Amino acid sequence: MLVSERIGQLFLSSGDRLEFTEYGGGERWAVLLHAELMTRRMHQPLARRLASEGFHVLPLDLLGHGRSDRPSDPLAYSVTAYAEQVEALLDEVGAEQALLVGVSLGANVALETAVRSPDRVRGLLLESPVLDNGFAAGLLRMAPLMLGARVAPLAFSGVRRMVRAVPRGVMPFWVGVALDTCNQRPGALAAMVHGVLFGRMAPNAGERRGIGVPVLLVGHRADPAHPWADVEMLAAELPQATVVRSRGPLEWRLDPARLDGAAISFALDCWDARSTRKRQRRSST
Incomplete structure (x- = not known):
């Protein structure tokens, strides 16, 4: 099914520019x-699937990523700042509520947004x-990137020039996504990693327990940077959590049918009016 696709942008109070893509239409955001x-391009297949099911889908390039601005000040970056950017996006498009879908850093940003702006x-x-x-x-994986970008910026700039020269149209989709990921400006990369690692990474356990919306958790046991223990811990903390175990970190990228189906079913349930009334009744008792 064909869905409409539009490029949008918004400007933060700092003057920094964010870019997003808008798929589909309607009020189920x-x-x-x-x-x-x-970059937001990693979500293109899922965005199109959700839009084909009637959702109004907004993949966002967070500050320091993709086609959004990339300041070189570490103070511009934190999970809290990213949650503010999600709120700014909702304000920009006039969405009162949205389902938030996040991977890794994006999952932490979604949790932070749910704590800051539960409504x-x-x-x-x-x-x-x-x-x-x-x-x-995560520290062992990201800190060397920060250090390398600081002490050897010419190497990072050289990689950036090489990957930018590769035409994306002739590359397989996920190869293009990988090339986009290598397109890093050293100053902005070091600042972003610094700001995220040494700032607030996620809501604390007490704040997470107060999240009262439905949650679908997807995880696997094969990635030490995203341990299954974190998924289990979060599932125990969140009162309305459901867990789906993937077969590995690449299942949703290379064989998405099963997890796409779970995501669409969950998204439809979140926007079902009867489910909303049931949640309201439970919260009032």
């Missing part, structure tokens, strides 16, 4: 948030969040 260093969040679909058990592995 979904905001898609990418993993760290990646704006219809539900959460979270793949591989990075919480207490994954912090050390």
